[in-house]
Amino acid sequence: MGNKMAVCFFLPKKIRVKVFIRLVVLAGLCQVGVLPASAQQKNNKDNIAFIKYTGFPDAHSTWDDIGYSKQAGKVVVGVTNHVDKVMLYAYDVTTGKMTNHGSLADRGHLRPFQWQAKIHSKITEGKDGYMYFSTDGGESREEYFMEHPAGYSGGLFMKWHPGTDGFVNLGLGLPYESVKDMDIDPVSGKLFGISYPQVHFLVYDPAKNSLKDLGRLGSSHVPRVLFTDWWGNCYYVDWRQRLVKYQTAQDTLLFARESLPAFEGTPGEKIVTGITAYAKDQKNNVIYAITYGAKILAFYPQKEGIGRVEDLGGVADSRSNIKPWGPYVPNLNIGDNGKLYYFVGGHGNFLIENRTVMMEFDPKTKKHTILYEYPVDQLSEATGSDTKDQFGNLYFAGRRELDSLDHSEPFLIKFNPGKKVSR
Amino acid sequence: MKIRSLKMVLALGLVGLAGPVFAQYSYFKPLEGFGIETSLSNTALLRMPMYRNAITSLTVQNDYIIGGTTAMGNRAPFLFVASLSKREMLTLKDLNADVPGQTSIRTGFFRTADQALYAGTMAATTGSGHLLRVVVGADASIRVTDLGTPVPGEGVFALTGNDSRKMIYGISYPSGFFFSYNIGSKAFKVYKNSAVTPAERHVLVDEFHQKPEDYLSGAMVTDQQGLVYTSQPINRLVVFNPADERFTTLSELPAVWGRRTLGRTESWTKTADGLLYGGNAGDGQLFQLDPATRKVKNLGKPAQMNRLRGLCVGADGKIYGLSGASPGYVHLFSYNPSGEGFTDLGNPQFILKAPGIEQGIEWRGFQLSAIAASEDGKYIVMGEDEALSQLLVFPVENGN
Numbered sequence: 001m002g003n004k005m006a007v008c009f010f011l012p013k014k015i016r017v018k019v020f021i022r023l024v025v026l027a028g029l030c031q032v033g034v035l036p037a038s039a040q041q042k043n044n045k046d047n048i049a050f051i052k053y054t055g056f057p058d059a060h061s062t063w064d065d066i067g068y069s070k071q072a073g074k075v076v077v078g079v080t081n082h083v084d085k086v087m088l089y090a091y092d093v094t095t096g097k098m099t100n101h102g103s104l105a106d107r108g109h110l111r112p113f114q115w116q117a118k119i120h121s122k123i124t125e126g127k128d129g130y131m132y133f134s135t136d137g138g139e140s141r142e143e144y145f146m147e148h149p150a151g152y153s154g155g156l157f158m159k160w161h162p163g164t165d166g167f168v169n170l171g172l173g174l175p176y177e178s179v180k181d182m183d184i185d186p187v188s189g190k191l192f193g194i195s196y197p198q199v200h201f202l203v204y205d206p207a208k209n210s211l212k213d214l215g216r217l218g219s220s221h222v223p224r225v226l227f228t229d230w231w232g233n234c235y236y237v238d239w240r241q242r243l244v245k246y247q248t249a250q251d252t253l254l255f256a257r258e259s260l261p262a263f264e265g266t267p268g269e270k271i272v273t274g275i276t277a278y279a280k281d282q283k284n285n286v287i288y289a290i291t292y293g294a295k296i297l298a299f300y301p302q303k304e305g306i307g308r309v310e311d312l313g314g315v316a317d318s319r320s321n322i323k324p325w326g327p328y329v330p331n332l333n334i335g336d337n338g339k340l341y342y343f344v345g346g347h348g349n350f351l352i353e354n355r356t357v358m359m360e361f362d363p364k365t366k367k368h369t370i371l372y373e374y375p376v377d378q379l380s381e382a383t384g385s386d387t388k389d390q391f392g393n394l395y396f397a398g399r400r401e402l403d404s405l406d407h408s409e410p411f412l413i414k415f416n417p418g419k420k421v422s423r
Numbered sequence: 424m425k426i427r428s429l430k431m432v433l434a435l436g437l438v439g440l441a442g443p444v445f446a447q448y449s450y451f452k453p454l455e456g457f458g459i460e461t462s463l464s465n466t467a468l469l470r471m472p473m474y475r476n477a478i479t480s481l482t483v484q485n486d487y488i489i490g491g492t493t494a495m496g497n498r499a500p501f502l503f504v505a506s507l508s509k510r511e512m513l514t515l516k517d518l519n520a521d522v523p524g525q526t527s528i529r530t531g532f533f534r535t536a537d538q539a540l541y542a543g544t545m546a547a548t549t550g551s552g553h554l555l556r557v558v559v560g561a562d563a564s565i566r567v568t569d570l571g572t573p574v575p576g577e578g579v580f581a582l583t584g585n586d587s588r589k590m591i592y593g594i595s596y597p598s599g600f601f602f603s604y605n606i607g608s609k610a611f612k613v614y615k616n617s618a619v620t621p622a623e624r625h626v627l628v629d630e631f632h633q634k635p636e637d638y639l640s641g642a643m644v645t646d647q648q649g650l651v652y653t654s655q656p657i658n659r660l661v662v663f664n665p666a667d668e669r670f671t672t673l674s675e676l677p678a679v680w681g682r683r684t685l686g687r688t689e690s691w692t693k694t695a696d697g698l699l700y701g702g703n704a705g706d707g708q709l710f711q712l713d714p715a716t717r718k719v720k721n722l723g724k725p726a727q728m729n730r731l732r733g734l735c736v737g738a739d740g741k742i743y744g745l746s747g748a749s750p751g752y753v754h755l756f757s758y759n760p761s762g763e764g765f766t767d768l769g770n771p772q773f774i775l776k777a778p779g780i781e782q783g784i785e786w787r788g789f790q791l792s793a794i795a796a797s798e799d800g801k802y803i804v805m806g807e808d809e810a811l812s813q814l815l816v817f818p819v820e821n822g823n
Binding site for chain 2: 146147148174175176197198214215216217219220221238239240242253254255256257259265266267268269271272
């Protein structure tokens with residue numbers, strides 16, 4: 001950019017102004033990612049857009065905290081400064097308008113000692129139209145101070161209505177513990193949560209204000225994702241990466257006999273961290289999942305018992321310089337075409353060094369196709385599971401690296417494999 | 424001056440570099456530490472199922488780690504044997520097969536010279552706990568003898584014994600009766616004057632809304648003369664003299680101002696020199712009791728939380744203990760009476776290997792409920808209090 005501006009200096013003023021305007025427009029487009037400057041565009045650039053969150057200069061990141069409201073037609077995202085301020089955003093998929101709906105602290109009537117560093121859970125829709133989520137301590141004060149008064153008071157269940165703007169703080173999970181992920185039983189309205197760092201599985205019934213702690217399920221590194229099936233059962237993993245099913249009708253936990261598939265030699269820390277993302281295809285009764293050990297799985301849930309699991313292979317074609325379990329994929333979506341879409345990279349685990357790639361995976365042919373490739377200063381990580389609007393657009397919570405000191409800028413990623421997307 | 428400034432800048436730079444290192448989380452991870460998987464649901468492996476495995480009693484005999492558990496709800500507890508050298512579970516006994524209706528073995532074990540272990544149980548439905556005699560064979564088999572119910576309608580909350588007198592002593596739950604059991608005559612004796620008085624109950628229950636498990640002594644110990652030490656409400660350290668069968672209050676337990684009603688002993692250990700070390704559940708103080716002088720010395724709190732659930736002595740002469748409990752996080756600590764005093768070791772995190780996880784996974788101990796030293800003091804064994812609890816073991820430095 002600097003060199004181009006220097007060249008402009010020797011051109012006539014009229015042309016310089018035109019070039020300058022074009023450069024500004026180009027820079028702006030690069031900023032929102034419509035035209036990733038150095039992306040390998042094997043898919044059309046019009047199929048993807050990076051959309052900014054406005055009015056939050058401290059915005060740092062997003063962490064799996066994305067979901068779609070079918071009733072309101074809005075994608076809801078929690079954006080954080082990664083210290084103590086989380087803002088709720090909603091993107092209207094019809095008008096393309098992004099709206100800031102205020103901070104959790106203000107909306108949830110939190111006191112300063114109840115600071116929340118982020119929403120790390122999915123944001124999921126209940127029958128009542130509310131979007132449910134949970135909060136996370138997510139920074140050094142939680143990790144180190146723990147139960148000390150200067151530490152973290154604990155994660156909360158919350159809900160926000162994108163239609164009425166109603167906001168309800170549903171209360172604490174466990175003292176001092178984050179509620180790392182949550183989901184909802186679409187039938188009964190019960191909420192499920194997983195605590196951090198002690199990995200306790202929680203069941204909260206808002207109708208009765210009843211919280212059950214079903215106990216610790218994990219090891220030293222907390223699996224970040226739980227998900228539900230169409231009957232309201234909830235799934236998690238234990239330290240052996242075995243599926244654990246909360247059977248909603250029986251109010252009991254059921255453990256799978258066998259561990260989920262993993263590459264031979266997968267290190268223990270990958271095994272204990274379980275599933276990182278999922279996408280549901282209810283029509284075909286399959287839930288696709290990606291593990292921390294970089295496997296893609298097809299899980300066929302059943303109302304009773306634990307369903308069948310199919311190993312679909314790795315998240316990428318094998319590379320001699322990459323351990324098969326190495327690439328990190330904390331996101332997954334399924335297109336209307338039945339193919340899976342995900343970004344590979346983040347937290348230092350890349351397929352291509354310091355570059356984030358968007359992959360298309362066909363579960364039928366098991367073919368991987370890299371659609372886009374970004375340097376980390378354009379896209380360093382994408383999170384979020386199963387977020388699709390009524391037009392077949394897929395959404396991810398993205399961010400780009402600003403420097404080597406963990407400063408980053410978040411943005412919403414909108415992608416459609418078959419159509420041009422609007423911002 | 425310039426050189427001095429340069430040095431200053433260099434020093435500040437080093438401090439800046441050192442900062443992030445100090446800020447990192449560190450666990451207690453001695454290289455030789457290891458976990459033993461004792462609990463796992465739906466498996467062909469020898470494991471305890473969910474909600475029946477909180478390790479609340481623990482001892483080590485030769486190579487055998489022997490545990491007794493507490494179950495949640497009306498489920499039955501287990502007795503188990505694991506091998507220190509093989510690092511695996513060897514034997515599992517469902518207590519319901521021998522003594523039906525019990526839910527907890529929370530007293531710890533008292534061992535007699537004939538290698539028999541005595542423990543007490545709690546019962547949910549009838550309330551009547553039992554006194555057990557447990558013998559672990561050379562083949563790790565577990566034989567349980569039901570010695571009966573010390574106090575009908577009451578559980579056994581704490582227990583100790585005196586091998587030379589062939590006596591077992593205990594505290595009943597919820598009334599807090601002190602009782603004895605004569606191993607030779609098999610006779611129980613209940614000391615009715617030891618129960619919590621109505622006046623005390625008024626303060627504890629009506630005023631402070633406490634439950635019996637919040638104020639009853641959870642641990643007892645005997646000294647070399649056979650005197651029995653325990654606590655009684657409110658916050659009294661008490662000695663029972665078997666010779667005259669009288670209770671004498673020695674002093675108050677060390678307490679934080681305003682929290683006397685929470686005071687109760689919940690752990691004890693005895694050092695080779697005959698000194699007794701106790702833990703006060705109310706605020707987590709460690710204290711020393713010299714039986715010769717009957718003086719109590721408050722050694723302070725190893726960490727912030729209340730509770731001090733377990734104590735034992737390592738071959739290095741240090742006392743190892745468990746400070747804190749849910750809803751906080753347990754800190755393993757050591758106390759060196761002749762050296763550094765307290766060292767907060769934090770959460771232990773050891774490698775756990777088992778069939779199916781041969782590569783090893785790291786297991787972090789958040790809620791630890793029991794701790795015991797091997798007979799030679801070279802290993803410290805800790806048991807968890809979780810829905811799925813495991814054992815964590817580490818060797819003591821200079822223990823060889």
